Amino acid sequence: MKKKILVVDDKAAHRKLMKIYLSKNFNVATSENGLVALRMLHEGLRPDIIVTDLLMPEVDGTAFLDQIKSSYFYQHIPVMVLSSVETSTEKIRLLRAGAEDYLHKPFNPEELEVRIEKILQRTA
Amino acid sequence: MGNTNKQILVVDDNLQNLQMTTRILQDQGYKVNLALDGPTALEQLEFYLPDLILLDIMMPEMDGLEVCRILKKKPALKEIPVIFLTAKAQSEDLKDGFNAGGVDYISKPFRKEELLVRVKNHIELADSRNRIFELHQTRAKLYSIISHDLRSPFAAITQVINAIHEGYLDTDSPEFLDIFSDLEKTTQATSALLENLLNWSSFQSGSLPFSPKMIDLVKLISECIQLLERSATNKKINFNLDLPNSIQCYCDEVSMHTVLRNLISNAIKFTREGGTISIHVSGHEQTTKIMIEDTGLGIEEDVIEKIFTKNEHYTSKGTSEEMGTGLGLHLVKEFIEKNKGKIQVESKKDVGTKFTILLPDNP
Numbered sequence: 001m002k003k004k005i006l007v008v009d010d011k012a013a014h015r016k017l018m019k020i021y022l023s024k025n026f027n028v029a030t031s032e033n034g035l036v037a038l039r040m041l042h043e044g045l046r047p048d049i050i051v052t053d054l055l056m057p058e059v060d061g062t063a064f065l066d067q068i069k070s071s072y073f074y075q076h077i078p079v080m081v082l083s084s085v086e087t088s089t090e091k092i093r094l095l096r097a098g099a100e101d102y103l104h105k106p107f108n109p110e111e112l113e114v115r116i117e118k119i120l121q122r123t124a
Numbered sequence: 125m126g127n128t129n130k131q132i133l134v135v136d137d138n139l140q141n142l143q144m145t146t147r148i149l150q151d152q153g154y155k156v157n158l159a160l161d162g163p164t165a166l167e168q169l170e171f172y173l174p175d176l177i178l179l180d181i182m183m184p185e186m187d188g189l190e191v192c193r194i195l196k197k198k199p200a201l202k203e204i205p206v207i208f209l210t211a212k213a214q215s216e217d218l219k220d221g222f223n224a225g226g227v228d229y230i231s232k233p234f235r236k237e238e239l240l241v242r243v244k245n246h247i248e249l250a251d252s253r254n255r256i257f258e259l260h261q262t263r264a265k266l267y268s269i270i271s272h273d274l275r276s277p278f279a280a281i282t283q284v285i286n287a288i289h290e291g292y293l294d295t296d297s298p299e300f301l302d303i304f305s306d307l308e309k310t311t312q313a314t315s316a317l318l319e320n321l322l323n324w325s326s327f328q329s330g331s332l333p334f335s336p337k338m339i340d341l342v343k344l345i346s347e348c349i350q351l352l353e354r355s356a357t358n359k360k361i362n363f364n365l366d367l368p369n370s371i372q373c374y375c376d377e378v379s380m381h382t383v384l385r386n387l388i389s390n391a392i393k394f395t396r397e398g399g400t401i402s403i404h405v406s407g408h409e410q411t412t413k414i415m416i417e418d419t420g421l422g423i424e425e426d427v428i429e430k431i432f433t434k435n436e437h438y439t440s441k442g443t444s445e446e447m448g449t450g451l452g453l454h455l456v457k458e459f460i461e462k463n464k465g466k467i468q469v470e471s472k473k474d475v476g477t478k479f480t481i482l483l484p485d486n487p
Contacts, residue, residue, distance in 0.1 A: 013280055013306035016299060020292055055272050084279040085272060105279035106286060 034059030162186035
Protein backbone atom coordinates (compact mmCIF):
# COMPACT_ATOMS: atom_id res chain seq x y z
CA MET A 1 0.00 0.00 0.00
CA LYS A 2 1.18 3.50 -0.81
CA LYS A 3 2.45 5.63 2.07
CA LYS A 4 0.56 8.84 2.83
CA ILE A 5 2.14 12.31 2.51
CA LEU A 6 0.59 15.54 3.71
CA VAL A 7 1.87 18.58 1.81
CA VAL A 8 1.36 21.98 3.45
CA ASP A 9 1.99 25.02 1.27
CA ASP A 10 0.15 28.27 0.58
CA LYS A 11 0.95 28.36 -3.13
CA ALA A 12 -1.58 26.46 -5.25
CA ALA A 13 0.96 25.88 -8.05
CA HIS A 14 3.31 24.21 -5.59
CA ARG A 15 0.62 21.92 -4.20
CA LYS A 16 -0.43 20.81 -7.67
CA LEU A 17 3.14 20.20 -8.72
CA MET A 18 3.82 18.14 -5.59
CA LYS A 19 0.87 15.93 -6.48
CA ILE A 20 2.31 15.43 -9.96
CA TYR A 21 5.77 14.62 -8.56
CA LEU A 22 4.73 12.29 -5.79
CA SER A 23 1.42 10.67 -6.72
CA LYS A 24 3.12 7.80 -8.55
CA ASN A 25 4.55 6.33 -5.36
CA PHE A 26 2.54 8.02 -2.61
CA ASN A 27 -0.95 9.05 -1.59
CA VAL A 28 -0.75 12.84 -1.50
CA ALA A 29 -3.04 15.07 0.56
CA THR A 30 -2.55 18.85 0.52
CA SER A 31 -3.55 21.84 2.62
CA GLU A 32 -2.90 25.55 2.21
CA ASN A 33 -1.60 26.36 5.69
CA GLY A 34 -0.81 24.93 9.12
CA LEU A 35 -4.26 25.61 10.49
CA VAL A 36 -6.02 23.63 7.77
CA ALA A 37 -3.42 20.86 8.12
CA LEU A 38 -4.04 20.62 11.88
CA ARG A 39 -7.76 20.44 11.24
CA MET A 40 -7.18 17.57 8.81
CA LEU A 41 -5.13 15.75 11.46
CA HIS A 42 -7.81 16.31 14.09
CA GLU A 43 -10.36 14.88 11.69
CA GLY A 44 -8.38 11.68 11.53
CA LEU A 45 -5.89 12.01 8.68
CA ARG A 46 -2.77 10.02 9.60
CA PRO A 47 0.05 10.75 7.13
CA ASP A 48 3.30 8.80 7.27
CA ILE A 49 5.19 12.04 6.67
CA ILE A 50 4.43 15.76 6.48
CA VAL A 51 6.21 18.09 4.05
CA THR A 52 5.65 21.74 4.99
CA ASP A 53 6.49 25.22 3.76
CA LEU A 54 7.51 27.91 6.28
CA LEU A 55 5.97 31.29 5.56
CA MET A 56 2.23 30.87 5.30
CA PRO A 57 -0.75 32.85 6.58
CA GLU A 58 -2.79 31.74 9.63
CA VAL A 59 -0.48 29.09 11.11
CA ASP A 60 3.03 29.18 9.61
CA GLY A 61 5.46 26.26 9.27
CA THR A 62 7.32 26.97 12.49
CA ALA A 63 4.17 27.12 14.61
CA PHE A 64 2.80 24.08 12.82
CA LEU A 65 5.99 22.10 13.54
CA ASP A 66 5.82 23.12 17.21
CA GLN A 67 2.21 21.94 17.40
CA ILE A 68 3.05 18.59 15.86
CA LYS A 69 6.13 17.98 18.00
CA SER A 70 4.40 18.90 21.24
CA SER A 71 1.35 16.75 20.58
CA TYR A 72 1.16 13.30 22.09
CA PHE A 73 -0.83 12.05 19.11
CA TYR A 74 1.21 13.50 16.27
CA GLN A 75 4.78 13.85 17.50
CA HIS A 76 5.86 10.56 15.93
CA ILE A 77 5.00 11.84 12.42
CA PRO A 78 8.22 12.95 10.70
CA VAL A 79 8.15 16.51 9.36
CA MET A 80 10.25 17.72 6.46
CA VAL A 81 10.59 21.43 5.76
CA LEU A 82 10.55 22.58 2.14
CA SER A 83 11.10 26.31 1.83
CA SER A 84 12.81 29.06 -0.14
CA VAL A 85 14.35 30.35 3.09
CA GLU A 86 17.97 29.23 2.94
CA THR A 87 19.85 30.61 5.92
CA SER A 88 21.79 28.17 8.09
CA THR A 89 20.37 29.68 11.26
CA GLU A 90 16.87 28.88 10.04
CA LYS A 91 17.84 25.30 9.17
CA ILE A 92 19.54 24.77 12.51
CA ARG A 93 16.58 26.24 14.36
CA LEU A 94 14.09 24.00 12.57
CA LEU A 95 16.16 20.83 12.89
CA ARG A 96 16.51 21.57 16.62
CA ALA A 97 12.76 22.14 16.86
CA GLY A 98 12.20 18.60 15.60
CA ALA A 99 12.19 18.78 11.80
CA GLU A 100 13.52 15.59 10.26
CA ASP A 101 15.03 17.19 7.17
CA TYR A 102 15.21 20.46 5.25
CA LEU A 103 15.11 20.94 1.51
CA HIS A 104 15.51 24.22 -0.27
CA LYS A 105 13.15 25.48 -3.02
CA PRO A 106 13.47 25.16 -5.98
CA PHE A 107 14.34 21.51 -5.52
CA ASN A 108 15.05 18.45 -7.61
CA PRO A 109 11.97 16.16 -7.40
CA GLU A 110 14.15 13.05 -7.37
CA GLU A 111 16.11 14.38 -4.42
CA LEU A 112 12.83 15.11 -2.65
CA GLU A 113 11.59 11.58 -3.21
CA VAL A 114 14.84 9.95 -2.10
CA ARG A 115 14.94 12.04 1.04
CA ILE A 116 11.33 11.18 1.84
CA GLU A 117 12.06 7.46 1.39
CA LYS A 118 15.13 7.70 3.64
CA ILE A 119 13.12 9.43 6.35
CA LEU A 120 10.41 6.79 6.13
CA GLN A 121 12.98 3.98 6.44
CA ARG A 122 14.65 5.69 9.36
CA THR A 123 11.47 6.38 11.29
CA ALA A 124 9.61 3.17 10.44
CA MET B 125 6.85 72.69 28.69
CA GLY B 126 7.51 69.55 26.70
CA ASN B 127 8.86 67.51 29.59
CA THR B 128 5.50 66.48 30.96
CA ASN B 129 5.73 62.88 29.87
CA LYS B 130 9.34 62.37 30.94
CA GLN B 131 9.85 60.48 34.14
CA ILE B 132 12.92 60.66 36.35
CA LEU B 133 13.85 58.47 39.30
CA VAL B 134 15.92 60.25 41.96
CA VAL B 135 17.78 58.09 44.48
CA ASP B 136 19.37 59.83 47.45
CA ASP B 137 19.56 58.93 51.15
CA ASN B 138 19.35 62.59 52.15
CA LEU B 139 15.73 63.67 52.36
CA GLN B 140 16.50 67.36 51.98
CA ASN B 141 18.54 66.80 48.83
CA LEU B 142 15.77 64.65 47.50
CA GLN B 143 13.15 67.33 48.07
CA MET B 144 15.25 70.05 46.48
CA THR B 145 16.09 68.01 43.40
CA THR B 146 12.46 67.00 43.05
CA ARG B 147 11.25 70.60 43.15
CA ILE B 148 13.72 71.72 40.50
CA LEU B 149 12.70 68.91 38.18
CA GLN B 150 8.96 69.22 38.78
CA ASP B 151 9.11 72.95 38.05
CA GLN B 152 10.28 71.98 34.57
CA GLY B 153 7.39 69.59 34.10
CA TYR B 154 9.19 66.30 34.75
CA LYS B 155 7.44 63.52 36.60
CA VAL B 156 9.62 62.55 39.54
CA ASN B 157 9.79 59.32 41.51
CA LEU B 158 11.84 59.00 44.66
CA ALA B 159 13.80 56.37 46.53
CA LEU B 160 15.79 56.79 49.72
CA ASP B 161 18.07 53.82 49.14
CA GLY B 162 19.32 51.45 46.46
CA PRO B 163 17.20 48.38 47.22
CA THR B 164 14.00 50.49 47.17
CA ALA B 165 15.03 51.99 43.82
CA LEU B 166 15.66 48.54 42.32
CA GLU B 167 12.33 47.34 43.64
CA GLN B 168 10.52 50.31 42.08
CA LEU B 169 12.19 49.61 38.75
CA GLU B 170 10.35 46.31 38.60
CA PHE B 171 7.14 48.29 38.08
CA TYR B 172 8.00 51.18 35.76
CA LEU B 173 10.78 52.38 33.49
CA PRO B 174 11.88 56.00 33.98
CA ASP B 175 13.57 57.96 31.19
CA LEU B 176 16.53 58.80 33.40
CA ILE B 177 17.93 57.96 36.84
CA LEU B 178 19.72 60.41 39.14
CA LEU B 179 21.75 58.31 41.54
CA ASP B 180 23.61 59.41 44.65
CA ILE B 181 26.91 57.56 45.08
CA MET B 182 27.35 57.74 48.85
CA MET B 183 24.54 55.78 50.43
CA PRO B 184 24.63 53.36 53.38
CA GLU B 185 23.99 49.67 52.79
CA MET B 186 24.24 49.66 48.99
CA ASP B 187 26.14 52.49 47.32
CA GLY B 188 25.18 54.10 44.00
CA LEU B 189 27.92 52.31 42.06
CA GLU B 190 26.56 48.94 43.17
CA VAL B 191 22.98 49.93 42.27
CA CYS B 192 24.16 51.02 38.84
CA ARG B 193 26.09 47.79 38.23
CA ILE B 194 23.02 45.74 39.12
CA LEU B 195 20.64 47.62 36.85
CA LYS B 196 23.08 47.63 33.94
CA LYS B 197 22.94 43.84 34.05
CA LYS B 198 19.18 43.79 33.53
CA PRO B 199 18.16 43.88 29.86
CA ALA B 200 15.02 45.89 30.57
CA LEU B 201 16.88 48.56 32.52
CA LYS B 202 20.31 48.76 31.00
CA GLU B 203 19.41 51.39 28.38
CA ILE B 204 18.15 53.91 30.95
CA PRO B 205 20.76 56.67 31.35
CA VAL B 206 22.17 57.02 34.88
CA ILE B 207 23.65 60.30 36.12
CA PHE B 208 25.62 60.09 39.37
CA LEU B 209 25.24 62.70 42.06
CA THR B 210 28.47 62.88 43.95
CA ALA B 211 29.94 64.98 46.71
CA LYS B 212 33.41 63.73 46.04
CA ALA B 213 34.48 64.73 42.57
CA GLN B 214 37.86 63.13 42.54
CA SER B 215 38.97 61.59 39.31
CA GLU B 216 39.25 58.09 40.80
CA ASP B 217 35.56 58.12 41.81
CA LEU B 218 34.51 59.44 38.44
CA LYS B 219 36.32 56.57 36.78
CA ASP B 220 34.45 54.13 39.04
CA GLY B 221 31.18 55.81 38.13
CA PHE B 222 31.73 55.58 34.40
CA ASN B 223 32.95 51.99 34.75
CA ALA B 224 29.79 51.08 36.61
CA GLY B 225 27.78 52.27 33.59
CA GLY B 226 26.92 55.90 34.38
CA VAL B 227 26.64 58.33 31.46
CA ASP B 228 27.50 61.47 33.41
CA TYR B 229 27.94 62.91 36.88
CA ILE B 230 27.00 66.07 38.74
CA SER B 231 29.01 67.14 41.79
CA LYS B 232 27.14 68.30 44.84
CA PRO B 233 26.30 70.95 45.65
CA PHE B 234 25.11 71.47 42.12
CA ARG B 235 23.64 74.43 40.35
CA LYS B 236 20.07 74.17 39.14
CA GLU B 237 21.00 75.09 35.55
CA GLU B 238 23.68 72.45 35.36
CA LEU B 239 21.36 69.74 36.62
CA LEU B 240 18.64 70.68 34.15
CA VAL B 241 20.95 70.89 31.12
CA ARG B 242 22.56 67.54 31.82
CA VAL B 243 19.22 65.86 32.47
CA LYS B 244 17.71 67.31 29.29
CA ASN B 245 20.70 66.36 27.12
CA HIS B 246 20.84 62.79 28.30
CA ILE B 247 17.11 62.24 27.91
CA GLU B 248 17.30 63.57 24.36
CA LEU B 249 20.31 61.42 23.60
CA ALA B 250 18.57 58.30 24.90
CA ASP B 251 15.44 59.19 22.91
CA SER B 252 17.32 59.44 19.63
CA ARG B 253 19.20 56.25 20.35
CA ASN B 254 15.91 54.44 20.94
CA ARG B 255 14.42 55.88 17.77
CA ILE B 256 17.38 54.73 15.69
CA PHE B 257 17.20 51.30 17.28
CA GLU B 258 13.47 50.98 16.52
CA LEU B 259 13.97 52.15 12.96
CA HIS B 260 16.69 49.61 12.50
CA GLN B 261 14.47 46.83 13.89
CA THR B 262 11.63 47.80 11.56
CA ARG B 263 13.93 47.81 8.56
CA ALA B 264 15.49 44.47 9.40
CA LYS B 265 12.07 42.87 9.78
CA LEU B 266 10.77 44.40 6.58
CA TYR B 267 13.84 43.33 4.61
CA SER B 268 13.58 39.77 5.81
CA ILE B 269 9.92 39.55 4.78
CA ILE B 270 10.55 41.23 1.44
CA SER B 271 13.45 38.94 0.69
CA HIS B 272 11.16 35.97 1.27
CA ASP B 273 8.37 37.50 -0.80
CA LEU B 274 10.76 37.94 -3.71
CA ARG B 275 12.57 34.64 -3.39
CA SER B 276 9.47 32.50 -3.01
CA PRO B 277 7.77 33.37 -6.35
CA PHE B 278 11.03 32.90 -8.24
CA ALA B 279 11.44 29.48 -6.66
CA ALA B 280 7.90 28.60 -7.77
CA ILE B 281 8.52 29.76 -11.34
CA THR B 282 11.84 27.89 -11.54
CA GLN B 283 10.18 24.78 -10.17
CA VAL B 284 7.54 24.80 -12.90
CA ILE B 285 10.08 25.47 -15.66
CA ASN B 286 12.16 22.54 -14.40
CA ALA B 287 9.11 20.30 -14.21
CA ILE B 288 8.38 21.01 -17.88
CA HIS B 289 12.03 20.42 -18.77
CA GLU B 290 12.24 17.16 -16.90
CA GLY B 291 9.04 15.88 -18.43
CA TYR B 292 6.90 15.88 -15.26
CA LEU B 293 4.52 18.41 -16.71
CA ASP B 294 3.00 18.10 -20.16
CA THR B 295 2.29 21.57 -21.55
CA ASP B 296 -0.84 20.26 -23.29
CA SER B 297 -2.36 18.84 -20.12
CA PRO B 298 -5.16 20.53 -18.13
CA GLU B 299 -2.90 20.42 -15.04
CA PHE B 300 -0.44 22.62 -16.85
CA LEU B 301 -3.07 25.25 -17.72
CA ASP B 302 -4.19 25.23 -14.12
CA ILE B 303 -0.68 25.66 -12.73
CA PHE B 304 0.07 28.23 -15.40
CA SER B 305 -2.79 30.45 -14.29
CA ASP B 306 -1.58 30.19 -10.67
CA LEU B 307 1.85 31.28 -11.80
CA GLU B 308 0.41 34.17 -13.76
CA LYS B 309 -1.14 35.52 -10.57
CA THR B 310 2.12 35.02 -8.69
CA THR B 311 4.02 36.90 -11.39
CA GLN B 312 1.58 39.82 -11.33
CA ALA B 313 1.76 40.08 -7.56
CA THR B 314 5.55 39.95 -7.62
CA SER B 315 5.85 42.66 -10.21
CA ALA B 316 3.47 44.85 -8.17
CA LEU B 317 5.68 44.21 -5.15
CA LEU B 318 8.80 45.17 -7.09
CA GLU B 319 7.11 48.36 -8.24
CA ASN B 320 6.23 49.24 -4.64
CA LEU B 321 9.64 48.27 -3.38
CA LEU B 322 11.45 50.50 -5.86
CA ASN B 323 9.07 53.35 -5.06
CA TRP B 324 9.55 52.88 -1.37
CA SER B 325 13.33 52.72 -1.48
CA SER B 326 13.62 55.84 -3.62
CA PHE B 327 11.22 57.56 -1.23
CA GLN B 328 13.36 56.49 1.74
CA SER B 329 16.59 57.64 0.15
CA GLY B 330 14.99 60.93 -0.82
CA SER B 331 15.69 60.41 -4.50
CA LEU B 332 12.06 60.14 -5.52
CA PRO B 333 11.28 63.30 -7.48
CA PHE B 334 8.47 65.04 -5.66
CA SER B 335 6.92 67.78 -7.74
CA PRO B 336 3.43 68.73 -6.63
CA LYS B 337 1.34 70.69 -9.10
CA MET B 338 -2.32 71.08 -10.03
CA ILE B 339 -3.45 67.80 -11.56
CA ASP B 340 -6.74 66.26 -12.54
CA LEU B 341 -7.50 63.57 -9.97
CA VAL B 342 -10.34 62.08 -11.98
CA LYS B 343 -7.98 61.45 -14.87
CA LEU B 344 -5.47 59.83 -12.52
CA ILE B 345 -8.11 57.54 -11.03
CA SER B 346 -9.33 56.53 -14.49
CA GLU B 347 -5.77 55.61 -15.44
CA CYS B 348 -5.39 53.40 -12.37
CA ILE B 349 -8.72 51.67 -13.05
CA GLN B 350 -7.68 51.01 -16.63
CA LEU B 351 -4.44 49.48 -15.38
CA LEU B 352 -6.25 47.12 -13.02
CA GLU B 353 -9.34 46.42 -15.10
CA ARG B 354 -8.12 43.00 -16.22
CA SER B 355 -7.70 41.59 -12.74
CA ALA B 356 -11.13 42.99 -11.79
CA THR B 357 -12.77 41.44 -14.86
CA ASN B 358 -11.13 38.11 -14.03
CA LYS B 359 -12.97 38.13 -10.71
CA LYS B 360 -16.18 39.56 -12.23
CA ILE B 361 -15.91 42.63 -10.05
CA ASN B 362 -17.90 45.72 -11.06
CA PHE B 363 -16.78 49.29 -10.62
CA ASN B 364 -19.40 51.72 -9.42
CA LEU B 365 -17.94 55.13 -10.27
CA ASP B 366 -19.24 58.45 -9.05
CA LEU B 367 -16.76 60.93 -10.45
CA PRO B 368 -17.14 64.53 -11.62
CA ASN B 369 -15.81 65.34 -15.10
CA SER B 370 -12.67 66.72 -13.64
CA ILE B 371 -11.38 67.80 -10.26
CA GLN B 372 -8.19 69.78 -9.81
CA CYS B 373 -5.99 69.04 -6.85
CA TYR B 374 -2.52 70.14 -5.80
CA CYS B 375 -0.40 66.99 -5.40
CA ASP B 376 2.46 64.95 -6.77
CA GLU B 377 1.29 62.78 -9.63
CA VAL B 378 3.70 59.84 -9.26
CA SER B 379 3.13 59.27 -5.55
CA MET B 380 -0.66 59.73 -5.82
CA HIS B 381 -0.69 57.23 -8.66
CA THR B 382 1.01 54.72 -6.33
CA VAL B 383 -1.54 55.47 -3.60
CA LEU B 384 -4.58 55.00 -5.83
CA ARG B 385 -3.16 51.95 -7.59
CA ASN B 386 -2.47 50.24 -4.27
CA LEU B 387 -5.87 51.02 -2.77
CA ILE B 388 -7.78 49.90 -5.85
CA SER B 389 -5.71 46.75 -6.27
CA ASN B 390 -6.23 45.95 -2.58
CA ALA B 391 -9.97 46.40 -3.04
CA ILE B 392 -9.89 43.94 -5.95
CA LYS B 393 -7.77 41.53 -3.98
CA PHE B 394 -10.10 41.40 -0.97
CA THR B 395 -13.40 41.37 -2.83
CA ARG B 396 -15.03 38.09 -3.77
CA GLU B 397 -16.11 37.20 -7.27
CA GLY B 398 -19.07 39.26 -8.39
CA GLY B 399 -18.50 41.98 -5.80
CA THR B 400 -18.51 45.74 -6.29
CA ILE B 401 -15.94 48.46 -5.80
CA SER B 402 -17.28 51.99 -5.46
CA ILE B 403 -15.11 55.01 -6.07
CA HIS B 404 -16.49 58.38 -5.19
CA VAL B 405 -14.73 61.73 -5.61
CA SER B 406 -16.12 65.02 -4.43
CA GLY B 407 -14.84 68.54 -3.94
CA HIS B 408 -15.39 70.27 -0.64
CA GLU B 409 -14.27 73.59 0.70
CA GLN B 410 -10.49 73.52 0.22
CA THR B 411 -10.32 69.75 0.17
CA THR B 412 -10.98 66.90 -2.18
CA LYS B 413 -12.43 63.71 -0.80
CA ILE B 414 -11.76 60.34 -2.41
CA MET B 415 -13.62 57.28 -1.19
CA ILE B 416 -12.73 53.76 -2.25
CA GLU B 417 -15.15 51.21 -0.91
CA ASP B 418 -15.34 47.49 -1.48
CA THR B 419 -17.77 44.71 -0.62
CA GLY B 420 -14.91 42.47 0.42
CA LEU B 421 -13.68 40.45 3.33
CA GLY B 422 -13.29 43.43 5.63
CA ILE B 423 -10.58 43.91 8.18
CA GLU B 424 -10.79 42.78 11.79
CA GLU B 425 -10.72 45.49 14.40
CA ASP B 426 -7.39 44.60 15.94
CA VAL B 427 -5.82 44.47 12.49
CA ILE B 428 -7.10 47.93 11.47
CA GLU B 429 -4.84 49.42 14.11
CA LYS B 430 -1.88 47.50 12.78
CA ILE B 431 -2.11 48.07 9.06
CA PHE B 432 -0.82 51.62 9.08
CA THR B 433 1.74 51.38 11.85
CA LYS B 434 5.35 51.04 10.92
CA ASN B 435 6.38 48.49 13.48
CA GLU B 436 3.78 45.97 12.46
CA HIS B 437 3.99 43.97 9.37
CA TYR B 438 0.60 42.76 8.41
CA THR B 439 -0.18 40.83 5.31
CA SER B 440 -3.00 38.60 4.27
CA LYS B 441 -4.22 36.69 1.32
CA GLY B 442 -6.88 37.84 -1.07
CA THR B 443 -10.00 35.94 -2.02
CA SER B 444 -8.22 34.13 -4.89
CA GLU B 445 -5.03 33.51 -2.94
CA GLU B 446 -3.46 36.75 -4.17
CA MET B 447 -0.28 37.42 -2.28
CA GLY B 448 0.60 40.53 -0.37
CA THR B 449 3.56 41.96 1.47
CA GLY B 450 2.02 44.65 3.62
CA LEU B 451 4.30 47.13 1.92
CA GLY B 452 1.44 48.63 -0.08
CA LEU B 453 -0.49 50.28 2.74
CA HIS B 454 2.74 51.37 4.31
CA LEU B 455 3.54 53.30 1.14
CA VAL B 456 0.00 54.63 0.84
CA LYS B 457 0.21 56.24 4.24
CA GLU B 458 3.66 57.72 3.75
CA PHE B 459 2.78 59.12 0.33
CA ILE B 460 -0.51 60.65 1.44
CA GLU B 461 1.22 62.35 4.34
CA LYS B 462 3.89 63.63 2.00
CA ASN B 463 1.06 65.17 -0.05
CA LYS B 464 -0.26 66.77 3.16
CA GLY B 465 -3.36 64.64 3.04
CA LYS B 466 -5.09 62.32 5.47
CA ILE B 467 -6.36 58.78 5.20
CA GLN B 468 -9.02 57.01 7.24
CA VAL B 469 -10.27 53.48 7.15
CA GLU B 470 -13.57 52.00 8.20
CA SER B 471 -14.20 48.32 7.93
CA LYS B 472 -16.61 45.62 8.92
CA LYS B 473 -15.73 41.98 8.71
CA ASP B 474 -17.48 40.26 5.79
CA VAL B 475 -19.20 43.51 4.80
CA GLY B 476 -16.39 45.54 3.31
CA THR B 477 -13.78 48.21 3.74
CA LYS B 478 -13.87 51.92 3.00
CA PHE B 479 -10.77 54.06 2.63
CA THR B 480 -11.27 57.83 2.67
CA ILE B 481 -8.55 60.19 1.51
CA LEU B 482 -8.68 63.94 2.12
CA LEU B 483 -6.37 66.07 0.04
CA PRO B 484 -5.94 69.84 0.33
CA ASP B 485 -6.76 71.68 -2.94
CA ASN B 486 -4.02 74.23 -2.51
CA PRO B 487 -0.39 74.02 -1.42
